[in-house]
Amino acid sequence: MNYINDYITSFLGYLKDNRGYSETTITTYKIALKQMVEISEIYEENGLLIIDIKKYRMAIFKQNKKTISKKLSAIRSLSQYLFQIDIKNRVIGDDSIKTSKTLPKPIQKNHIDEAIKQANLIEKTILYMLFGLGLRISELSNVKLSDIGSSWINIVGKGDKTRELPLVQNVKDVIENYILVYKPKYYLLEVENKKFGVYHIRTTLKELFKKIGIKATPHQLRHSFASEMLNNGARITDVKELLGHSSLETTQIYTKLTDQTKLKNYLSSHPLCKVSHEHN
Template identity: 45%
Template structure:
């Protein structure tokens, strides 16, 4: 059992490097977390799957702060998800999540996105443009069908199979038409061998595009950028929430906090009294 997990761990780290595009530091962090975890996790074979009991490990790290515990457990969950996606069925026991304070998302500046688009190939440009101008999740982009795209709207199937319609910019429609005329697709906007392109393939494409301009960017950051741009331009939060496919406006409100933080920063830089030290 331990030999199998160790072999799969090496494959997982290679996957993080080559497909997910993670930095050496992040990969070493995952490796260290998994090595530590498997000193304490109980691993046993059950009928048709491997059971990983996290409780002994959770007891070991219980004194650490919640954010650290969450990161350590996240490494194990990511490894288990990788195994399940690659033919090794894994069940986690004692896998309750740790509550930690929400952090603000990190949107990408518009000028950086434009710079990355200028150095991208056609398919890459379409992927980044669709994520940035439609605010899609990577799973939604992977599943996007050609017939869901009209002249002015895109019908998106989100979480829980909920449908929403998102406006399609003229420039985005022209770019998409150019792409579809060059690459003949049967059903999905992004395909390979007749099947929809995987989320990992699309994610790696985004990583490559921004790596060329010296940035590390995830697809979800482009979704953050979409939301932040709209809210900073005074779009109603209810409209933005609907465009993002959020089930609650409370989820969207984290972006308003980001806008407030930027306003405070700009104020501090601009107001003449902010540079005067108190005596």
């Protein structure tokens, strides 16, 4: 199936031109996907592109877990891209393996404040929804006008689970202003009577933060929301519910991040550390 190679070439171009991936990352993806195509069984069945990577998994099983995880991530990203370009597909044998969790990288609050100053109304609405409510990008894309109440908003998350989030006044004001100006009909974020897709939201946010000279992703804003909440005394169980996490273990990653922030602040203000720094 030669066209799978055409899909991969298109995908790698998308990562470079639209997602801003580095040449190193793109090369890593290219190598992993080339190996996958050579070993895996790829065929069509009932209008579905099947990518069976079980043999590929067997070939790489002796590699370390992080390497395997990165290769599987490349394959999953390709699968998601294919869906974006209307190529229905199914990956067989991509079961996750457990790897040590790395800390998320939130955007610094001063960068977010600067972005807000630079934002137009659409950008500001996206920014407030992601940072002000801690939404996943897919959740924001699917917010309907009927989900928005006077004080609460209903969010449909992973597994179609619905959670109710409180609307703080400044987020509510931005939403009301946006609706007044753009008059969406069904979804909160619409363009030409169709909802903003994930790609559209991601690109809009990318361009906003580009104005202030930094790279940022929607998911980093979700990380920022969680970190700010915990740093300001919110209970971890409450943050878990706000984020829509099914497990407290997932939310606890952010406590490690806030501990690092507290340690950094402690070391920067500790008198002995100051003395040591001055002597250096």
